[in-house]
Amino acid sequence: MPKVSSRYEGLGVGFAPYLQPPGPEVVRLTVGEPGFDTPREIIDTAISELDAGKTKYTRGQGSVELCQAVADYLAEHQDLEVSADDVLITPGAKQALLYSFMISTMPGDEAILLAPAWASYEPMLQFIGAVPVHVSVKPDDYHPDIDAIRAAVTDKTTMILINSPCNPTGAVYTPEEIEAIVEIAVEHDLWIISDEIYARLNWMDYPHVSPASIEGGAERTLIVNGWSKSWAMTGMRVGFLTGPSAAMKAAIKSQANSASHIPTFMMEAARVALSCDDAVDSFNEEYKKRREILIQGLSELPGLRVGECEGAFYAYVDITGTGMTDIEFADGALEAGVQLIPASLITGGEGFVRISYAADEDQIIEGIRRLKAWLC
Numbered sequence: 001m002p003k004v005s006s007r008y009e010g011l012g013v014g015f016a017p018y019l020q021p022p023g024p025e026v027v028r029l030t031v032g033e034p035g036f037d038t039p040r041e042i043i044d045t046a047i048s049e050l051d052a053g054k055t056k057y058t059r060g061q062g063s064v065e066l067c068q069a070v071a072d073y074l075a076e077h078q079d080l081e082v083s084a085d086d087v088l089i090t091p092g093a094k095q096a097l098l099y100s101f102m103i104s105t106m107p108g109d110e111a112i113l114l115a116p117a118w119a120s121y122e123p124m125l126q127f128i129g130a131v132p133v134h135v136s137v138k139p140d141d142y143h144p145d146i147d148a149i150r151a152a153v154t155d156k157t158t159m160i161l162i163n164s165p166c167n168p169t170g171a172v173y174t175p176e177e178i179e180a181i182v183e184i185a186v187e188h189d190l191w192i193i194s195d196e197i198y199a200r201l202n203w204m205d206y207p208h209v210s211p212a213s214i215e216g217g218a219e220r221t222l223i224v225n226g227w228s229k230s231w232a233m234t235g236m237r238v239g240f241l242t243g244p245s246a247a248m249k250a251a252i253k254s255q256a257n258s259a260s261h262i263p264t265f266m267m268e269a270a271r272v273a274l275s276c277d278d279a280v281d282s283f284n285e286e287y288k289k290r291r292e293i294l295i296q297g298l299s300e301l302p303g304l305r306v307g308e309c310e311g312a313f314y315a316y317v318d319i320t321g322t323g324m325t326d327i328e329f330a331d332g333a334l335e336a337g338v339q340l341i342p343a344s345l346i347t348g349g350e351g352f353v354r355i356s357y358a359a360d361e362d363q364i365i366e367g368i369r370r371l372k373a374w375l376c
């Protein structure tokens, strides 16, 4: 057999080893996937589009109507002024991230990530030859350490990647922190990639703020978002990318020469989803309830420190007080019948586990009961 290219050597797979579906008897608090069914209206639209023959090639950028709906959505929910011409609909947010990394870096360029960062960023950057530079967040509240970010900028840095609300820490960066990051980017003429996939899952009393809404931010920010989380559409694979026109021309070229477009019948379904505010709101009410149950339950367990869980649907838990490593903790928890993720699988996550409260409420309650029986 010919040799597989060396591009894949040493490339990580993030949380994958701990995301394998366990047996049905195990409580699974690992996956970042809403337990809710996709809203009926979205499914019905996809089916009727299929029935109507929307199964052929179509406009690569995304239907004109869907691109406009995204621009309208950003105006309504984030007060952002975006032209529909500068919106690209992608197969999931992941593909939008890949394009954004390709646009903002060349091989050898450095990209600043705030560690611990979502597991796919590092391998995706390495895949295209960029160099991930991890800057630790503050250990007490997982918010950005602005001085450390500033100190990490070199003459090779071309981009800062942020993800707020954050997977895995749940941190929601304050408007002042976003402003400070934009200031650094302006000072050094850097791109900002802003992964806003959890933008609607903010449990704080201050708003989620996009760097694109801050003076000097719009011309250097690429916003990544998608339908997977807030609309429970993980398997439908729809995301979007938007940013300055020159960058979006490059993004459209990237898609034209790779994925082509999302499934044609999903264009209208994704457009309909953007107006399903009732579903998003009712999911959020459930997440808030589950968050309370999880925080309360975890706080009763010895050796665990659980923070605010400010947004997204993850509790990022310091388990160093148990005397175990995070791998030992996760393996012990699995033996006790609970699957969770040891964060040392990603850079900067040593001593922490990530627990998802996207799982059903009864599963969360049972998971806590089992952890209590194991640890107390």
Ligand SMILES: Cc1ncc(COP(=O)(O)O)c(C=O)c1O
Pocket (backbone or CB within 6 Å): 032, 091, 092, 093, 094, 095, 118, 163, 167, 195, 197, 225, 226, 227, 228, 234, 238, 239
């Ligand atoms: C921070 C973050 N960005 C992007 C994604 C990918 O989303 P999508 O399903 O739209 O590709 C995820 C999924 O877990 C995520 O947690």
